[in-house]
Amino acid sequence: MRELERNRDAEASSALHRLAVIGDGRTGGSVTHAARAAGLDVHVGRRGTSAATASLAEVALLCVPDRSIASACAELAEADPLPAYVGHVSGAAGLDVLAAARRRGAETFTLHPLQTIPTPDTDLAGAPAAVSGSSPAARDVAAALARRLGMVPFDVPEEHRAAYHAAAVLASNFLVTLEESATELLTRAGVADARAVLAPLVLRSAANWAEAGSAALTGPIARGDEDTVRAHLAAVRALAPKLEPTYTALAERTRAIAERGAAPSSQDWTTGGTPVNAPQVIRTREELRRALEPARRSGRRIGLVPTMGFLHEGHASLLRAARAGCDVVVMSLFVNPTQFGPNEDLAAYPRDEAADLAMAAATGVDVVYAPDAAHVYPAGYATSVEVGGELTQVLCGDPRRRGSAHFRGVTTVVAKLLNAVGPDVAFFGQKDAQQAIVIRRMVRDLDFPVEVVVGPTVREPDGLAMSSRNVYLEPDERVRARALNQALSAVADAARAGETDTSRALALGHKILTDAGIDPEYLEARDADDLTLAARFGDRPVLVAVAARVGRARLIDNVVVESPQPGAGAAAEVAR
């Protein structure tokens, strides 16, 4: 368990002594067994007497059929005193069905064991449990209760409750449907005891998938053997025509998964890898402060990675660096409107929160802070933070380009994020080199007590710097976009070979861009610390930076040409 979670679990566990379990069916029975084994004082109640039972406990858990939760909750809400926390164990229902208890002042939660529970004494140990709460404290009580019952809690955002339950149905109920369909086809083909024949294959495939994700996919579709697929369809049509649409739909889905496995997309964070904990998703700074308070109090090192989402391997490298260096990792996810100009791509900016959360989970993020714009900039908002001078007026800050207003938007939101999170370390990417320099200056000038770490630029195999905006590129533009990195490499190579005149080296880069049909907004050599123009390589580290529009995408990239080591020729660090 991570440190933050451990602290919160300890606090939440202290609220957990007396538990009322309402309902003595299969789930109620199994929960009661596990809770007693864990040393909780358990009171079991039924409909009719649930209010009296619940009044004996701090936490009440409704283990009743979905359709009865709301009415059972209304009955329980008559308890005097009312338990501080009231939850249910349904997968499909959200917090809304507990409104009666909420109205009376209880916090509410859900705790859904993601496991089949065939008998009232099913062992719940090791089962994942989906938890949510009407407040961070209620969510923590649900997570602590799940742990006390031997389960492994994970968070499900309330707005994605139905998707969560649909996924569980796909994974479990539909698996049975699929196996029953296979059994039917095999039986019609004249094979006796089809279930016994298929069962070892099913169990092995499920185990392989649990271990390897989509890499477990074998068979004709994964091999690209479409002749065999056509023969299958003919056989299905002849023996069990009702199964044809199922086979066709699954074949199509399998093709998509097989293709994805062959060439993993930079947005695909969901397959393979080890099981991961979902991060806590927080939308307000008040909730954020509460969530981070125990970590702060116990002196844990908090890392912040600010992002605008649509995450790729560049972001992942920063998240991993934060994970490696900090006890608690917070990622912010906010497409900041104030750093976009009126004619820029704010509305079109790519967004995929579900994929971002999966990547956050895969890289070990503890908390995702994803406020909406009205929370960050409420009505009447009137303050901005601006780094003055050349730093924000050259390169992208030139008024003919994004202008200093862009950096004002960036520093304002970063200042707000630093205040909201209070990190010990904040991580930024070298791909946005000017942004990193500007943020370092703001942190220095305004005495923010934070260490700024800048991670190296992560690139596609052909050298293109990863960027969320690469998604705008059409296939031919994607090929031409390589010229940005090629131009930078040519400039750096020239410096390494002894060229000291930056304008002569830059001319080589300009030629590469022109040959690729790219007219850059700028390709310039500047001092890597203060962004003043650099006429020579060799004296100090020089930032060679480029920005260009390729199709709809405005792309930026850079390389730092270091000053030579004593005794060496002009050395260059080429970001490749």
Ligand SMILES: Nc1ncnc2c1ncn2[C@@H]1O[C@H](COP(=O)(O)OP(=O)(O)OP(=O)(O)O)[C@@H](O)[C@H]1O
């Ligand atoms: N290729 C990359 N390598 C390392 N860090 C990166 C890379 N791309 C972005 N980052 C860093 O990730 C953080 C969040 O950036 P952001 O969400 O704007 O992504 P982006 O890909 O730069 O998007 P955009 O296309 O808007 O420039 C920033 O600190 C940025 O510098």
Ligand SMILES: CC(C)(CO)[C@@H](O)C(=O)[O-]
């Ligand atoms: C730092 C940042 C998250 C501020 O919105 C943004 O400029 C970015 O993603 O680089």
Ligand code: BAL
């Ligand atoms: N990647 C820096 C944020 C922006 O382009 O607005």
